[in-house]
Amino acid sequence: xxxxxxxxxxxxxxxxxxxxxxxxxxxxxxxxxxxxxxxxxxxxxxxxxxxxxxxxxxxxxxxxxxxxxxxxxxxxxxxxxxxxxxxxxxxxxxxxxxxxxxxxxxxxxxxxxxxxxxxxxxxxxxxxxxxxxxxxxxxxxxxxxxxxxxxxxxxxxxxxxxxxxxxxxxxxxxxxxxxxxxxxxxxxxxxxxxxxxxxxxxxxxxxxxxxxxxxxxxxxxxxxxxxxxxxxxxxxxxxxxxx
Amino acid sequence: xxxxxxxxxxxxxxxxxxxxxxxxxxxxxxxxxxxxxxxxxxxxxxxxxxxxxxxxxxxxxxxxxxxxxxxxxxxxxxxxxxxxxxxxxxxxxxxxxxxxxxxxxxxxxxxxxxxxxxxxxxxxxxxxxxxxxxxxxxxxxxxxxxxxxxxxxxxxxxxxxxxxxxxxxxxxxxx
Numbered sequence: 001x002x003x004x005x006x007x008x009x010x011x012x013x014x015x016x017x018x019x020x021x022x023x024x025x026x027x028x029x030x031x032x033x034x035x036x037x038x039x040x041x042x043x044x045x046x047x048x049x050x051x052x053x054x055x056x057x058x059x060x061x062x063x064x065x066x067x068x069x070x071x072x073x074x075x076x077x078x079x080x081x082x083x084x085x086x087x088x089x090x091x092x093x094x095x096x097x098x099x100x101x102x103x104x105x106x107x108x109x110x111x112x113x114x115x116x117x118x119x120x121x122x123x124x125x126x127x128x129x130x131x132x133x134x135x136x137x138x139x140x141x142x143x144x145x146x147x148x149x150x151x152x153x154x155x156x157x158x159x160x161x162x163x164x165x166x167x168x169x170x171x172x173x174x175x176x177x178x179x180x181x182x183x184x185x186x187x188x189x190x191x192x193x194x195x196x197x198x199x200x201x202x203x204x205x206x207x208x209x210x211x212x213x214x215x216x217x218x219x220x221x222x223x224x225x226x227x228x229x230x231x232x233x234x235x236x237x238x239x240x241x242x243x
Numbered sequence: 244x245x246x247x248x249x250x251x252x253x254x255x256x257x258x259x260x261x262x263x264x265x266x267x268x269x270x271x272x273x274x275x276x277x278x279x280x281x282x283x284x285x286x287x288x289x290x291x292x293x294x295x296x297x298x299x300x301x302x303x304x305x306x307x308x309x310x311x312x313x314x315x316x317x318x319x320x321x322x323x324x325x326x327x328x329x330x331x332x333x334x335x336x337x338x339x340x341x342x343x344x345x346x347x348x349x350x351x352x353x354x355x356x357x358x359x360x361x362x363x364x365x366x367x368x369x370x371x372x373x374x375x376x377x378x379x380x381x382x383x384x385x386x387x388x389x390x391x392x393x394x395x396x397x398x399x400x401x402x403x404x405x406x407x408x409x410x411x412x413x414x415x416x417x418x
Contacts, residue, residue, distance in 0.1 A: 096289045100287060103287070113284065113285075113286050114285075114286045114321065114324065117286035117287070117288075120288070121288075124288075
């Protein structure tokens with residue numbers, strides 16, 4: 001396969017930063033819904049009520065997670081941009097400090113002071129090149145640092161919905177509450193294992209991707225088990241009554 | 244940091260001048276006055292402005308029978324390449340590797356392992372007449388150094404902002 005050009009690699013890196021939203025959304029959607037199903041199945045005997053509650057939880061969760069991701073990315077970008085603008089203004093007032101800091105940064109990475117000076121001198125032939133390099137090299141900020149709030153929000157919300165469908169669908173399709181719950185937990189386990197296996201295992205080049213999958217699986221089973229146990233505990237207390 | 248009235252510590256260091264490497268000692272300098280300026284590093288974006296400034300004003304200093312000597316912790320070969328990078332310098336750069344001389348003058352920054360931006364003006368007996376240090380990020384005024392040299396050589400009581408040609412001795416001593 002031909003090697004990607006640097007610009008294409010950069011776009012790939014920026015797209016990969018969306019993995020966080022996808023994994024977070026799917027995991028949360030699967031776990032929350034599985035937890036709701038397990039908990040309510042222990043406490044409520046009427047299947048339709050469990051499904052209704054799980055659907056309401058799914059919609060509310062997707063909206064909440066999507067809005068949270070949107071607001072979070074928006075706030076983070078706004079603060080970062082404001083800070084970057086301030087640094088830029090200061091840099092334009094005292095370019096020598098930026099140039100000296102760049103020489104030091106290059107020196108820490110192994111370049112001699114003289115070589116660093118020549119590199120920075122060359123970069124200084126363009127103000128934009130100098131300051132953009134300083135932003136990346138000194139402050140670790142790049143164009144990809146600023147996420148897209150709309151994209152992040154949509155990805156998070158959709159990922160949550162997709163995750164929520166995994167345990168909910170078998171529960172809705174199978175008439176038996178007990179079998180539906182078992183099937184839902186099974187698909188949850190398989191899905192979380194797959195998410196861990198693919199995103200954390202395969203994508204990161206892990207030589208043992210199954211371990212990453214198993215970690216996701218352990219979390220899923222743990223959450224579902226705790227939810228079910230809590231449901232069993234609150235049922236006798238009459239917190240939720242069957243209708 | 245040494246102050247006016249203190250004798251300047253003697254030195255004998257490798258130096259770079261006119262693309263040649265040699266040694267220079269304080270005792271061997273024949274000029275009446277010496278402007279010894281410490282600076283942090285070669286190949287810096289802050290130092291060149293004052294190094295070049297001293298180079299451009301060297302004739303005015305020589306007219307005052309004063310020699311300019313630059314000194315930093317860089318080695319002599321680096322000084323030579325730095326002087327070449329700046330298009331040649333008309334005064335020697337001394338290699339105070341390890342900062343022994345800077346320490347003797349009390350202008351060594353132990354945290355950064357470089358000399359501070361400090362300027363000393365020495366008289367014919369190599370007594371310090373003038374001493375000033377600047378923050379690392381602020382370059383010195385070559386014009387001010389020259390003005391102080393001219394004022395010291397005038398032998399007169401010079402008021403604030405005195406300039407050559409305005410040889411008006413104050414009648415009021417409260418300035």
